[in-house]
Amino acid sequence: MERRFLTLGIESSCDDTAVSILDGQRDVKADLISSQIKDHAPFGGVVPEFASRKHLEAILPLVDRALENAGVSDPAQELSLIGVTAGPGLMGSLLVGVMTAKALAQTWHIPILGVNHLEGHLFANVVASPDLEPPFICLIVSGGHTEIILVEDFGNYSLLGATRDDAAGEAYDKVAKLLGLGYPGGPIIDSLAHKGNSEAFSFPVPLRSSDEIAFSFSGLKTAVLWAVKDLKEKSVDLPIADLCASFQKAAVEALMTKVERAVEVTGIRKVAISGGVAANRGLRNALQRKKDWNVFIPPAIRCTDNGVMIAAAAYNGYKRGLISDLFLTPNPSWPLV
Ligand code: KG4
Numbered sequence: 001m002e003r004r005f006l007t008l009g010i011e012s013s014c015d016d017t018a019v020s021i022l023d024g025q026r027d028v029k030a031d032l033i034s035s036q037i038k039d040h041a042p043f044g045g046v047v048p049e050f051a052s053r054k055h056l057e058a059i060l061p062l063v064d065r066a067l068e069n070a071g072v073s074d075p076a077q078e079l080s081l082i083g084v085t086a087g088p089g090l091m092g093s094l095l096v097g098v099m100t101a102k103a104l105a106q107t108w109h110i111p112i113l114g115v116n117h118l119e120g121h122l123f124a125n126v127v128a129s130p131d132l133e134p135p136f137i138c139l140i141v142s143g144g145h146t147e148i149i150l151v152e153d154f155g156n157y158s159l160l161g162a163t164r165d166d167a168a169g170e171a172y173d174k175v176a177k178l179l180g181l182g183y184p185g186g187p188i189i190d191s192l193a194h195k196g197n198s199e200a201f202s203f204p205v206p207l208r209s210s211d212e213i214a215f216s217f218s219g220l221k222t223a224v225l226w227a228v229k230d231l232k233e234k235s236v237d238l239p240i241a242d243l244c245a246s247f248q249k250a251a252v253e254a255l256m257t258k259v260e261r262a263v264e265v266t267g268i269r270k271v272a273i274s275g276g277v278a279a280n281r282g283l284r285n286a287l288q289r290k291k292d293w294n295v296f297i298p299p300a301i302r303c304t305d306n307g308v309m310i311a312a313a314a315y316n317g318y319k320r321g322l323i324s325d326l327f328l329t330p331n332p333s334w335p336l337v
């Protein structure tokens, strides 16, 4: 029987502790997530110091369970690599993952590779679609990032455009907060949007008429704020579903317009999406309507933070000759490009 190449993937950049084990590029043997959503919800967002303490509590039990789920009884003999998110993200949260990974790599005498979280998101597509080969365009949309990347080859990326202010997920979270909907706002707005009328409010689509590949979400968020203020002054009950649907329409259109522009500029019609906002039904539907593009969309569960995407990026990087050492240090603002 062919020997397995097992990669242990560790993700702790924000508020999810995730540990996965991958055989080769895409055979998932274990996939665990410990979410902190309930812990941070009362604060309306992630409290960084609290997040790192929660990672600390969760991480080793998760590693144990992942090994058990994958049937690994002797990790020193059976694991081939540890991949860990080394940035971008919250410093305290990243430190927990990186320090754990280094301790395990040293104990088990196996190689370690620090992974860029955004490259991880990109690899969610590689896991989901064996036929996805570069070059392709990838829209990375999460709580911290909104970027269009040209993947010339794995490991060879260029930035086609990014947000000038808020990330798309951040805009979802802020709008949800001002509507009193809870945290994280993306999934809540997404499900309410499907019950509302997207034509009820005419919110601006940021940078729609500009040729530039760039995003801006702070003006859209402010437009929702003014609409809400206006309704409150008139003592009208807030039509929450209509507000969500109208906001979502503008947000998805803002993203799609710039992906269309990226396709036009590069001539590449192979388009992937990833990151938490890629779980959004409005965005997924809009992409699926592009019949003359070759579209790649990971399952929603692999769009939000997970360990599989980190293990997959680590495996690919290691096969390309990358390796870290025990001096690996997290970089909270590590750019992909
Ligand atoms: O990639 P991710 O799990 O963590 C970061 O790296 O940021 O993304 C989390 C973000 C949050 O802002 C969350 O509100 C948003 O993704 N999100 C969504 C949906 N699911 C998660 N936004 C819109 N629609 C969704 N269905």
Ligand code: ZN
Pocket: 117, 121, 142, 143, 275, 276, 304, 305
């Ligand atoms: Zn993420």
